[in-house]
């Protein structure tokens with residue numbers, strides 16, 4: 001499996017999360033880790049999965065991530081599986097809902113417009129109520145768990161555990 005993991009980070013918190021996710025996915029996949037600002041646009045190449053994340057800025061993705069999405073051609077990611085994450089303040093869910101959500105939701109919306117398919121629900125990792133962070137205790141472990149569950153979706157199961165339909169197809 002080939003994974004492209006793209007992230008943005010102003011103060012380094014999202015970078016820590018991105019590197020943790022990359023480390024976990026590397027156990028089952030070849031992972032290319034890139035900063036959003038270093039890519040001119042998103043293309044499929046032969047990736048099986050794109051993971052895109054960044055800090056939440058004004059209930060949206062950061063400028064570098066927005067630019068990357070805008071520079072990518074309509075339909076450029078047709079059929080590609082994608083997962084999105086962000087870092088954001090901890091706040092009660094209802095306040096989050098009324099205040100407009102977080103970057104991961106907006107990034108997922110942008111990726112779907114490019115034709116991508118959601119592999120899992122957008123995920124937020126929490127920082128202290130302070131722009132610079134740090135991440136709340138346990139968030140890197142949470143990132144490991146999230147990445148492990150994402151990896152499981154893509155790791156081929158041993159033959160004995162495959163569905164009857166899949167076995168018939170082999």
Ligand SMILES: Cc1cc2nc3c(=O)[nH]c(=O)nc-3n(C[C@H](O)[C@H](O)[C@H](O)COP(=O)(O)O)c2cc1C
Nearest residue numbers: 009010011012013014055057058059087088089131
């Ligand atoms: C300009 C700006 C706007 C922000 N707006 C939000 C926001 O709307 N909601 C939120 O939860 N956090 C907001 N934050 C806090 C960021 O989520 C926080 O800086 C980020 O998670 C830290 O990640 P980083 O270290 O990778 O930059 C904002 C931060 C900045 C600098």
